[in-house]
Amino acid sequence: MENKKVRVRFAPSPTGGLHLGGVRTVLFNYLFAKQNNGSFIVRIEDTDQTRFVAGAEQYIFDCLQWCGLIPDESPVNGGPFAPYRQSERKPIYKSYALELIEKGYAYYAFDTPEQLEEKRKTIPNFQYNHQTRKQCINSLSLSPEEVLEKLAANVPYVIRIKMPEHETVTCNDMIRGTVTFDTGLTDDKVLLKADGMPTYHLAVVVDDYLMQISHAFRGEEWLPSAPIHILLWKYLFGLDKMPQWAHLPLILKPDGNGKLSKRDGERLGFPVFAMDWTDPSTGNTTTGFKERGFLPEAFVNMLAMLGWNNGSEQEIFSLTELIENFSIERIHKGGARFDYEKAKWFNHSWLQQLPVQHYADKVKPYFEKAGIHINNDNYLHQVMDLVKERCQLLPDFVTQSSFFFQHPEQIDTAAINGKWNAAKQQFFVELIRNLELATSWDAENLEKDFKEMAAAHQLKPGELMLPFRIMLVGGKFGPHVFDIAAAIGQAATIHRIKHTLQLLS
């Protein structure tokens, strides 16, 4: 075990959008693999045909791509243990299920779903377990002849694990330490379904073995079924080959109780999925962090800090730094509530520390959507540098800087009107004249001249700055006025002053 190559896997079901918690599971898998020169595998767990959703698999890979968490082996880029889709591995599982029956650790069960439904209805807290299996229709209650007969007649059956009546199973979890279970308390889970597909329980064990997985990370919701998996490992491959388990804490909703769901995002107005997900059956789109204007660096960083930290005060980590710093021992045991405000703060921080060139192409589409065409990248970069500190999300660049590219649509004249007078009017009329004569055009000289003029008119510069700002940007926001004037240029500056003067008269 000690010298075994590190191989980890993320095993999603392609049934819909990729949830925050899912991405975090990917991230922890990825960090651990990269830190140990191991491999990160993505295996698609599509054993439930009834839940198959077209496009969901491709969508998952798109999300991983966006996050920069690229698998070493997967259905799309292949690998030595292909196929990586469980539906394509269907024949493999049955032999293991039969092996379990042979060894006496599993049995055929012929109860129909309706019969089980009936039992659950009539018997309170019905469990298919060591106490009740004799009253059910299976190879334990039937005679060997009857079983053979049914099998020969192609009566549908499932294969169930025969949980020991009373045995203690311990799970050595890397996060939680030793967790013990009494096998008698778990029911005889179905291992192989009537359609010949394995359930998660069988598939995960078989594939983790076949794919030589060394460490298995998964959500805490799987902890209660760990004894089934451990027993299966013991029966089939030996405990010494079993991967080390790590059950990750859950991500909880910001308010109320329970784990974070897609619904919470819709209710509270924030994304829960990594990227936009459109349900093919309804056509409804659920927004993702990407489309909402998050940088992948920030998204990944934020996720890492939900349930883990390295003990220092550092909160901003690049993926490379995360790989260096990550440690399973420092993963929390308790669930963490998701805080969208903090998520935005991470994005803001990344917007500041990354050069704008790095993400300028990502903000362009938002400008396009607003009808603003960017034809000068240098100018865009210059503007972005001016406004980035007041942006949290990518679309904020549009609201914060549209006036750099076009004349403001609305001028908040009400903000000027109250204190407007003839003297100020006079000042701006003369300002226009001066600006028209200006030979140089930079923020510093603009400001100097403006203040000198104000002094000559016996006006305080402060009283004039706000009107000037309103003229140029349309409202009370934005960077320093003279930086704006310098950036938009002589003609636009003069035009905007004139325009507002007209509105005021």
Next chain:
RNA sequence: GGAGCGUUGGUCAAGGGGUUAAGACGCAUCCCUUUCACGGAUGAAUCACGGGUUCGAUUCCCGUACGCUCUACCA
């Protein structure tokens, strides 16, 4: 109902037998800035509760409460 897991400010959290119980987000007030933002400052926790062990417990042990997860031919 049962089993498992968890519980440090509103949130993320550091810490760990003796401390003024870090820091971040958010919030409030103030400073800077005659815009917005950034930046800076200040403020807010009887460490879920009750018993032990101990000279001393938020830290160790046991209970209780509360919360979460699971309890499908779903993963």
